[in-house]
Amino acid sequence: MSDARLPAAEAVESHVRAFFDGHCVEVVDFDLGPERREVVVDGLCVLVVGPGPRSDSWAYVTAGCWAAMEKDGHGLEFVMTAHVRDQRFVELMAMIAYYHCGGHQLDLEHSMPIGEPWVPGSACDHLLISLPYLHGPDLEHCPLPGGYARIPWTLPARPVPRTPAPRMFMYGEHNSSLSYLPALAEGDGELVEMSHCAHFPTGSNAPESGRQGRAGQWLSPLRMPRRRTGTGPDR
Structure with a gap:
């Protein structure tokens, strides 16, 4: 990871560890491959948070998106929750990071197609960006060197049928x-x-x-x- 991006990623990790005090936090490096790594997210990692005092579910948080996409000190990271620890959710967070940094900048109420069910057997094949109602503003607002990141919630979703136009x-x-x-x-x-x-x-x-x-x-x-x-x- 470049020297400019390292402090931001470390600040995101510190923020997540402070919010989830008492939880086990694992840092999982995710290599997107040479082309994506150089162009989009160099040194992306996903913070995997185990169950603990704040929640009995698992949380997955990106660290690297803000550094790649920040504008005037403002940018996003993303959090997803699940009931188990599974590599699938790490991969979904990497997909969100690449989609966001690779020309499809996401924001609240945006959605991202993933081309398959988010977990086997589910009808949800999109991810929706929402306010982090489960964790609240204390996790959402993350101060960083030179700015701050918002950490919205990434939820599984399914397409809404189009409403027929009136004749x-x-x-x-x-x-x-x-x-x-x-x-x-x-x-x-x-x-x-x-x-x-x-x-x-x-x-x-x-x-x-x-x-x-x-x-x-x-x-x-x-x-x-x-x-x-x-x-x-x-x-």
């Missing part, structure tokens, strides 16, 4: 500047501007809304499905 979308003329209208205009549905209306076309101009609605499926602004861009945690 017709009616909106009041007073809402012609709605931010999502250009995105709807790019689809196959028809946009219909209703005169003398704002948020409630069906109430403000019921006769015209009825005539337009008979042409097919339609949605008013308040019934528009929420756009989802990532994945949700499995339940």
Whole structure:
């Protein structure tokens, strides 16, 4: 590991050891291979934390992502929890590190496809980046030389099916500047501007809304499905 990155990785390790006081912490070096090592994460390690006073589960924390990706002193490391100590979870953390540092910079509510179940038999084939609700802000905020790292939670997730687009979308003329209208205009549905209306076309101009609605499926602004861009945690 380069001299510039060594203090940051050591500070992450010290932070994790302090938070998980009383737990066994193992430092597992993970070699991503010559090309990935030189371009992305030189000297990546995964901190494997055993059960103890804070939790009866295992935790896996990256050390090396911040040094590779920090901007103005700010960057990320990642934590995952599991009920067992298994090399699979070390490998998943290495995958997250390479994905994050290799051109797909991750942040909260982002997801990463892994191309296979995260564990055998699971329906979850993505990893979701979330606030670390299990461990709280004391682990999340990690001071480092020259800045600080946030340590979000990495959760198994499965894709959320896309919501079918409406065949017709009616909106009041007073809402012609709605931010999502250009995105709807790019689809196959028809946009219909209703005169003398704002948020409630069906109430403000019921006769015209009825005539337009008979042409097919339609949605008013308040019934528009929420756009989802990532994945949700499995339940």
